[in-house]
Amino acid sequence: MKYLSIGILALSVWLSSCISDSENAQIIFERDKQKIEEFVRENPIPSVKEFSDPALGIRIFWQEVSNSGRKAFLGDTVVVDYVGKLLNGNVFDTSIESVARANNIFFPNRPYEPFRFAFGYESVIQGFLFGISQMEEGDKATVIMPSLYGYGRQASQGIPSNSILMFELDYIQLITPEDQ
Template sequence: MKKLSLLLFAAVGLLAGCVSDDENVQIILERDLAQIEKYVNENPIPSVKELVDNGTGIRIYWTAVSNSGKKPVKADTVSVNYTGKLLNNFVFDTSIESVARANNVFSPNRKYEPLRYPIGLGFTIPGFEFGILQMEQGDKATIIMPSLYGYGSQVTGAIPANSPLIFELDLLEVKKIKVEDPLP
């Protein structure tokens, strides 16, 4: 019996080793998309505008559209308030103190203020950047992304590996990059 169990264990290990990384990514993406679809069906997000990027599976639901015309481009500095959640609505991070307190994630050692950073230079996860780049200053939106565009297979704090993520974003400011005048 012991030999049979060991043989079965070895066979499973061998078969698991035959699956390529690309196939694993595709399997995880398909699972994420199914979980996101289920979440959206069970938790409708009121929106005035929607975007589903079929290439990435990222969904954006605008709750407010400003029509400011100030859309960020690479290297512009953006200021954004955000709340990050898992698909079970567990808040894992926020830039808003009242939200942190209400969801028991408040840290007295942290300064709660809008996140300010140059967009498109890899300072945040890809799905977050993708969402911000679709917005205009003054827009508010909920972004839902497959784990591939979040933290992937990494465990990050309270975020389990391969977790699709939700971010509620409020794009407060887009500060355009200044291009110096060309030399004469």
């Protein structure tokens, strides 16, 4: 019986090693999309406008639409306040001091101010960048993304590996070369 158990264990390890990383990534991606849809069904997000692309799995819910017509293009500077959360509601990062303090993630040496970055040139997670690309200056929206567009398999500062991320974004300002 002992050898049978060892044999079954060895067989299961061998079979799991036959699944490629890309197949595992696809399984995780499909699972993430399903969890996002379940989350949205069970936790409706008030919105005046929505975006959903089943192929991407990214969902965007606008709380405010500015109709400014000002969208970011490669190299523009974007200024945004944000709150990053896991689906369970745990806040893992924010640009807003009061939110950091309320969620026990405040760091006294960190400046809490709107995040300013060169669109398409700085290292920003893909789902965050995609959300901004769909928004206009003055919009406020919640972006929910599969782990593939967040940190993927990498755990990062309170974010477990393969975590679905949710960002509340307040697109404060767009600075184009013409504005400077």
